[in-house]
Amino acid sequence: MIATPWIRRIVVAASLLFVSTTGAWAQDAAAPRGPLVHTYSIVARDAATGEMGVAVQSHWFSVGSIVTWAEAGVGAIATQSFVEPAYGYKGLQLMKGGVAAREALAQLVAADAGRDGRQVAFVDAQGRVAAHTGAKAIAAAGHHTGAQYAVQANMMASDKVWPAMAAAFESATGDLATRMLAALSAAQSVGGDIRGKQSAALLIVKGTSTQQPWAGADRVFDLRVEDHPDPIAELTRLVRLQRAYTHANTGDARFTEGRIDDALREYAAATRYAPEILELPFWQAVTLAASGRVAEAEPIFRRVFEKEPQWADLVPRLPPAGLLPNDAALVQRIVALRK
Numbered sequence: 001m002i003a004t005p006w007i008r009r010i011v012v013a014a015s016l017l018f019v020s021t022t023g024a025w026a027q028d029a030a031a032p033r034g035p036l037v038h039t040y041s042i043v044a045r046d047a048a049t050g051e052m053g054v055a056v057q058s059h060w061f062s063v064g065s066i067v068t069w070a071e072a073g074v075g076a077i078a079t080q081s082f083v084e085p086a087y088g089y090k091g092l093q094l095m096k097g098g099v100a101a102r103e104a105l106a107q108l109v110a111a112d113a114g115r116d117g118r119q120v121a122f123v124d125a126q127g128r129v130a131a132h133t134g135a136k137a138i139a140a141a142g143h144h145t146g147a148q149y150a151v152q153a154n155m156m157a158s159d160k161v162w163p164a165m166a167a168a169f170e171s172a173t174g175d176l177a178t179r180m181l182a183a184l185s186a187a188q189s190v191g192g193d194i195r196g197k198q199s200a201a202l203l204i205v206k207g208t209s210t211q212q213p214w215a216g217a218d219r220v221f222d223l224r225v226e227d228h229p230d231p232i233a234e235l236t237r238l239v240r241l242q243r244a245y246t247h248a249n250t251g252d253a254r255f256t257e258g259r260i261d262d263a264l265r266e267y268a269a270a271t272r273y274a275p276e277i278l279e280l281p282f283w284q285a286v287t288l289a290a291s292g293r294v295a296e297a298e299p300i301f302r303r304v305f306e307k308e309p310q311w312a313d314l315v316p317r318l319p320p321a322g323l324l325p326n327d328a329a330l331v332q333r334i335v336a337l338r339k
Contacts, residue, residue, distance in 0.1 A: 038138060038155035039063055040192065041078040042165060042183045043123045045148040046176040050207020051220055052076040052123055055180035057200040057231055059193045064201025064224035072209040072218035075101060075124040081137045081154045082117030095124045102130040119143070121150040125207065140194075146170060151183060157191030164190045176204055177221055177239050184232050199224070200231035202239065244273035248280055251287070260291045278304045282311050289334060290324050298337060305338040312338035 039058030045051070054068040054076045069088030070076035075095040079087040087108055094104035101122035109115045109132050116134040119141065123129045127148035133141055141154035144166045151165035168186030172179040180202065188197070204221040212218075223238045225231040251266030267284035274280060282304045288297035305312050312335050318324040319331065 035066065035083050036060075037063060037066055037080050037083045038193065038195075039067060039080045040151070040153035040156065040161055040165065040184070040187045041067060041080060041121070042149060042151045042169060042180050043076045043078050043121045043129070044150075044169065044176060044180060045076070045123050045125070045127045045207075046179075047127065047148055049176070050125070051176045051204050052125065052207065053176055053180060053202065053204030053221070054078050055184055055200075055202045055235075056080070057184050057188065057192070057197065057235075059195035059198045061199055062224065062226045063199040064203070064226075068201050068203040070203050070205045071096065072205040072213070073125055073207065074209075075122060076203070076205070077123075078121045078152065079118070080152070081119035081134065081141070082114060084112065084114065084118060087118070087120050091120075091122055095122070100124060100126070101128045105130040105132060119152050119154050121145075121152050123148065123150065153187065155194055156187075157194045160190040161187045161192060177202060180204075181232070181236055181239065184235075188232055197229070197231050199226050199228070200235040201225065202235055241274055241277070244270045244277065244280060246270075247273065248283065251283070255287050255290075260287065263287050278308050278311070286318065286323055289330065294330065294333070297334075301334055302337045309338050 037058060037060050039056055041054060041056035043054050052070055052075055054070055056063050056067045056078060066083055066085055067078050067080050069092060071092050074092050077088045077091045079085060090108060091104050095101060101124040105120060105122045112118065116136040118132060118134045119137050121131040121143065129145045129148065129150045131143040131145050131150040131152055133143050133152060137154040140156040140159040142159060142162050143150060143152035144162050146166055149169055151162045153161045164186040165183040169179050169183040172182035201224040202221050205218055206220060210217045221239065221242055223235060223242060225234045228234045247266045247270035251263045251270065254263035254266060264284060264287055267287060270280045271284060281300050285297040285300035315334050316331050319326045
């Protein structure tokens with residue numbers, strides 16, 4: 001389906017129908033039903049960590065910009081089919097106020113004149129789940145709720161999609177991101193979206209809020225593949241890179257704290273996740289050199305400079321920033337490793 005101007009106008013019109021003071025939609029049978037984002041998704045909570053999230057794939061551009069909603073310590077929501085984005089915003093507000101997932105979804109569905117075209121799923125911070133598939137969601141359409149998760153799909157190649165997602169999620173091991181990606185892959189393995197593939201997204205938040213959401217610490221993963229021939233594979237690659245950079249960022253923090261051995265362990269973990277990103281071992285080598293372990297740093301610098309020699313040009317700039325000792329001989333020794 002092509003995003004024509006009238007579809008874009010529907011997004012605005014549908015949002016205006018929402019009455020913010022009561023949480024209800026205007027009861028007009030002719031009300032616009034929202035953008036046509038047909039897709040498969042999963043909402044879930046990890047019982048061990050409390051993390052909650054949404055993962056989704058669709059043959060629609062930038063699916064993550066409208067389907068995925070989550071807030072640390074509150075819950076996660078997927079709103080799809082004939083999308084009403086207010087389910088995401090208002091659903092999180094209700095759950096933040098203490099309303100359980102099932103009741104929050106029931107309230108919003110009851111107030112929605114376009115409910116027959118919606119497909120929505122909620123999970124709250126206690127792991128309670130709820131899902132709704134409207135009678136006019138395009139077949140094959142359906143959902144399944146399990147222990148702290150719900151899977152839902154519409155406009156699928158067959159009705160095997162959501163059962164396959166449920167089975168994959170339940171049998172997968174690893175953290176929440178790994179298990180949710182397994183559910184997406186299972187959906188695609190049995191046909192997925194009848195139209196094909198285009199975009200995907202993964203949004204995972206912490207079980208409790210840091211109370212500093214502006215710092216980004218509440219979000220564990222916030223990744224979107226807007227347009228790609230194999231969006232799940234690309235999303236999986238981005239998850240791997242996110243893991244690498246999370247370790248690298250932690251390494252930076254430990255270095256600043258003077259916890260050098262801890263920093264080096266984090267940098268090494270980052271490199272294992274993403275060996276193709278040469279910046280990661282570069283900073284590992286810088287940390288080694290800054291802590292006096294130059295002999296250990298040298299082979300790492302040499303490998304980096306051999307493949308990307310421009311990193312050697314950065315070395316003289318590091319002492320003024322406090323990242324290397326103000327030692328001209330040390331700087332010259334490192335730069336000389338570039339052949």
